Amino acid sequence: MIVEHASATAELRIRSQPAVCPTVRVHRPAAVLAGFHAEIPDPEVPELVHLGEQWLPAAHAIPEHAHPVWELYLQLDGDSRWWAADSPRERHVQPGDLFAAPPGIAHGMVAHAKGRSARNHYAFAAIDLRTVFARHPDLASSWLPGISVHASGDGALSAAFRQLVHESWLRRRHRAAALRVLVDHLVIAATRVIGRDHGEVTTCVHPAVDEARRLIDARPGERWTLRALGDAVGMSPHHLARRFAAIVGEAPHRYLLRARIDRAKELLRDSDLPITDLALDLGFATSQHFARVFRVSSGMSASAWRRGQSGLSAGGGGARA
CATH class of the missing domain: 1.10.10.60 (Homeodomain-like)
Structure with a gap:
């Protein structure tokens, strides 16, 4: 990977061999302590609009914004509070929790100085779920239009997010195919989490x-x-x-x-x-x-x-x- 600091605002640009994968624009907002935000990680996988992993001071807010596709956030460490325009209440998002905002719904993270950590660590991905649903129609019923999601996650969801983030950084053969599979994997893991919170029951030894x-x-x-x-x-x-x-x-x-x-x-x-x-x-x-x-x-x-x-x-x- 070749990373260039393009400006004092901590913008980054990743360059690669055109025959393997195209230029990927990556930036790090000034308030972010570590991590990245990648736009269009691969044009062959247009359903993955952006993704990243970041560490942010707990006292810093993410301002109101909206996207034309679903945006999924996984809290990896720290506590955060999110709001979305479809609901009057804030969501207290704890480590392992999923928060997802539907297309066109304004949402943001509230700054707060209290909590279990002075920092928030989260992964995120903006995904056009319509493309995923075309491949897996049975997933669509769990994602209600215009309704944001807050659910307790699990190890499978965390692993799916981390695999997708890791693959996005690599330049190797069959990258687009891998990203497409991992996008599906992430959406399936998130759908299972949503289903569990809606009453689906799993069985195990104990x-x-x-x-x-x-x-x-x-x-x-x-x-x-x-x-x-x-x-x-x-x-x-x-x-x-x-x-x-x-x-x-x-x-x-x-x-x-x-x-x-x-x-x-x-x-x-x-x-x-x-x-x-x-x-x-x-x-x-x-x-x-x-x-x-x-x-x-x-x-x-x-x-x-x-x-x-x-x-x-x-x-x-x-x-x-």
């Missing part, structure tokens, strides 16, 4: 364990204790620990650490967020604690791992866009 895994996957940066998880899923800490280990194969704390390290690797690979900030966002008490856990898990430091990923991206297997 509902409490499934819900505990969903909470950890969706919010790995949360300061989860066994008691907090137990309270969230309606089971005593002792019984949750036993059931979780028996079904998942490891204790909840080990599962949480693994989820945090997996997410840390994605952020090291796909963002320019400083490692200290990344560690604190993921729930580690100190950057030193994160460094120890990362080294034990990966066999190297986080900075060395990031450098190694940059080297791989520069090679033939998957260069940055």
Whole structure:
């Protein structure tokens, strides 16, 4: 990837080989601490109008705006409050939650200084769902025209967003086909989340364990204790620990650490967020604690791992866009 700072307003431009993928316009608004906003990531996938991932001070608002297509936001860390013109109430969007605004409906994020974090970390994508519905007609009934959406997310939705954001940065063969598949994957994951909040029921070996895994996957940066998880899923800490280990194969704390390290690797690979900030966002008490856990898990430091990923991206297997 070749990135040029085009102006003092922190605009970025990504250039690539025309035979592989065209120029992608990327910008970073002045208030954004880290991340990017990409317009028309690939003209062969016009249903994906824009997407990005950003870290924003909690005291900063996103002003009123609207789009001709659906815009989906996934809160990854921090607390945010959103409003939409179709509803008189603000939506308190917590880590893992989905907020989606339909075409033509004004919406925005309210500035607030209070909350669990001084920053908001979110991913977003503007998608023409009509194109997706043409491929998958059964999805359309969950997306009501003119009605905004707020639903509790899960690990599958977070993973779908992260895969799409990651693919948008890469310059490699079959990029348009991959983006198209990942757009469909994201919309399917979001539709399932909406359906669950509307009363659809899923089955698993044990509902409490499934819900505990969903909470950890969706919010790995949360300061989860066994008691907090137990309270969230309606089971005593002792019984949750036993059931979780028996079904998942490891204790909840080990599962949480693994989820945090997996997410840390994605952020090291796909963002320019400083490692200290990344560690604190993921729930580690100190950057030193994160460094120890990362080294034990990966066999190297986080900075060395990031450098190694940059080297791989520069090679033939998957260069940055």
